[in-house]
Amino acid sequence: MSDDYDSPWKEVVIHHFPEFMAFYFPQAHAQIDWSLPHVFLDQELAALSRDAELGKRLLDKLVSVHKLDGDEQWVLVQLEVQGWRDADFAERMFVYNYRVYDRYRHPVASMALLTDDNRYWRPTGFGWRQLGCTMQLDFPIAKMHDYAYVIADLANQDNPFALVSAAHLLAQNTRNDAHRRRIAKWRLTKMLYERDWDRQRIIDLYRVMDWIMRLPPALEQRLRTGIVQFERRSDMTYLSSIERIGMEIGEREGLKRGLDEGRKRGLDEGRKQGIDEGLQQGQRRGAADMLALVLKARFGPLDPSAQSRIDAADTRQITRWAENSVHADSLDAVFRSE
Template sequence: MAPAKRGKQFGQDSDYDGAWKEALRLHFREVLGKYFPAVAAIVDWSHVPEWHDKELSQVLAEAGHRAGRVDMLVKVRTLSGDEQWIFLHLEVQSSREEGFAVRIARYNGGLFWIYKQQVVTLVVLADLDEDWRPSEYAFSLAGFENRLQFPVCKLVDRVDHEWGERDRSLAVQVARAQIAALRTAGKPKSRYRTKWQLVRNLYGLGYNAEELREIFRLIDWMMRLPEDLSREFERELTVLEESLNMPYITSVERIAEERGEARGEARGEARGEARGKVEGGATVLLKQLARLCGPLPPELQQRVRQLSIERLESLAEAVFGFRSLQDMQAWLDANEGPTR
């Protein structure tokens, strides 16, 4: 189960925003280290980052937030030795926008006044316009000067000129999928070929089954295909995995689940299928919760496994608002109820 609704695994509608939100939230350290290594180097990773998306939403609403960009706000502890915490505001922008630097400055100022703490704004430019590279807001008049410079990671530069084909970082694979998706928008056959090349290359990079499924899921989320090409992609992937004796994706995730549900419906055996879905969903969700909140006590794990499929889905949507195990505990206290 993914923390966001994304349709069928080989479905049609691309969702850049949803894929980026999950990649940032579940793989924050890896993404930050690859895109902004200087910032990642000053973070004390022995302290779990705290997510402040609810507070960020206040500033976004006032500034007229729209689709096509992803914003995350996270509080991290630094290695300065004085127990200093800072806020990182990270935005992924997938299209050119007039007045972009002004808006970034507005966000930064708004967050400063909410927290009365310094906020470091980081920008991932995930568009294809090689001439668009905003990195500062500046205004001066009669001796007054206001300036904000923000670090920028231009993905198209990194993908085309810096990150090699053998780079196995999840952050790099997500960036490749983003750029490929934009370049093949409205060209389904071209997208099919490009997506196939991206996925085919994954099998030679030494990923284990869980790593490969996670990366594939994000690529598939970003690079949707029409249903006919989606089915053809599935068939070709099945042949590939059989030839490599690596049934990591096709037999483990979508095909087994979908065929099993169909058999259950046809034979009136939905109860057993539903139970399997609950158990599988709980297992995946527990892994994601551990990444976000740290190691989970056995009693909390057991409470999650006892949830119904409906409540598991609700928990998957709520998880992005959790900052600690206490938030998870509070959610369970309020939402457990009857489990079947």
Template sequence: MPAPFRHDYDTPWKDALTRHFPDFLAFYFPAAHAAIDWARPHIFLDQELAQISRDSAMGRRLADKLARVHLCNGDEQWVLLHLEVQAGRDGSLAERVFTCNYRSYDRYRRPVASLVLLADRSPRWRPQQFAYRLLGSEMCLQFALAKLLDYAPRLPDLLSEDNPFALVTAAHLMAQRCRKQPLAAYAAKRYLIRLLYRRQWGRQRIMDLLLVIDWILRLPAELELELRSDIQKMEGGCVMPYVSSFERIGLQIGRQEGRQEGRQEGQVELLGRQLARRFGDLPAAVQNRLQQASAAQLLAWGERVFDAATLEDVLGREEGKTTP
């Protein structure tokens, strides 16, 4: 059964958006994609965005980005794109987008376009502007909007499209359809992973999408074990873009004894990346603790990452004493 929203702000969604930014825009905001000169590099302004939005409510965001891009109109000046991926209904969304937009303009004195992708389950919730009038004065920001639910009629076509965010969208739609139906979620996740393995995509793209699909379609532990076993059989029976990708990125949760050393190293690497995304650079003591941990301990820590508020919540009080 898909898990409820988890407040792990640096989600796999954010990683996929960052690495495949042109694909994201091409799929959800094609007009914006067509207007950008992709021959010139785009630059993400993550630190600047953190400062701009430091005192705004996080809400249920899956990701947000501020990017510097050039347009195809020949103008040498650059402009800004502000992106939000919103998980659920939030009455403060429009005001938050407006605040980030005007603060970005105030900082850079460059035009700012705000684009919002909604991943909620409410068909009627479609905030597209923040506006007010007062004493003859008027303020209004109209922002571009896309909604995952609008792609539901296209679900069969999404499964065959080449854009990676077609599969991400399909995973969200399947997760919504399979709520409280763990067996249906298992079948959906297995099907999407099989599709992914058959794509002639590069290793990094497949890894990124595996992480997103795994994050969206969470299963009970016993079904995750069954899926892992099924994936191993699947890998043995067909040609993959690379071998054992599902295991290499640490998505396995198997509890069997006698695991190969390489598998545990993969778990350590993945858990370290997850902790660093959540809590910043890891102290040497924490890195050593990860290297020395047993497979069972790594599994227990990995299951806490998504819900923990602090590093101590993940690793326990003993480790918390070693961290700043």
């Protein structure tokens, strides 16, 4: 299995930046006036970090915040999410720091979350002293590995990054054991549902956990079936959103299959048409597969006629049936025409 730690971290940091700071950098969080808006400056940061000598880009964020003492301050949050030790990391932090200052002439606070599994790698500064001149950047770090000893305690914390950290650590611990990962992911999902959080936050965090703790298709289907059944027993209100996530995943897989099919079809002028047709067919097939999975979880095995209706439907009709399934109490209600 190939893990992707980069994309989910980007999403969760943007949507829950105050909680991110409170969990990993509480001292800095206490100095920021969160009653005023904070602004992400990703495009500005990208323009300052395109040089080849900076090497492989890490996940980094530049955020404008206001301090409680009334001063505006640019905050550079640079996250190591690749899980590997980088000898040039501290120098890169230094380079980003002075380039941001040179561009904006504002104080810059650089900090880093290190998510690799090497407990001893803890870069915290870069600089030099020559001929009476001293140049030095010291920056705070949070080490994900430090939470590995308190994974059980993370479940009792109210900050959403406690569960995100647990998901990340358990993904590392189960990298070569898909069955253990499925069990861990199932437990975290139930813990997430037990939180007294608003609907959108639960949806956002489930998406991140789902992204981090990838499973093979067969085990993923088994997990999603369990989620649907759990929600039915618990009278949860997140079913439609979880189904929609599943539909999106099914559509993405269908798009990939369709693209592969389309590429094989045509040559020259016929190639574009083949790709377009393959994309549409793949999208419809992925949505149909996911709808059938959800209906089986709710109403049991599908009879041949129901399966045939799904197989013959277009994407718009499948989407309408998926929406009906949220509150339907029977297959007939799902397939109603209006």
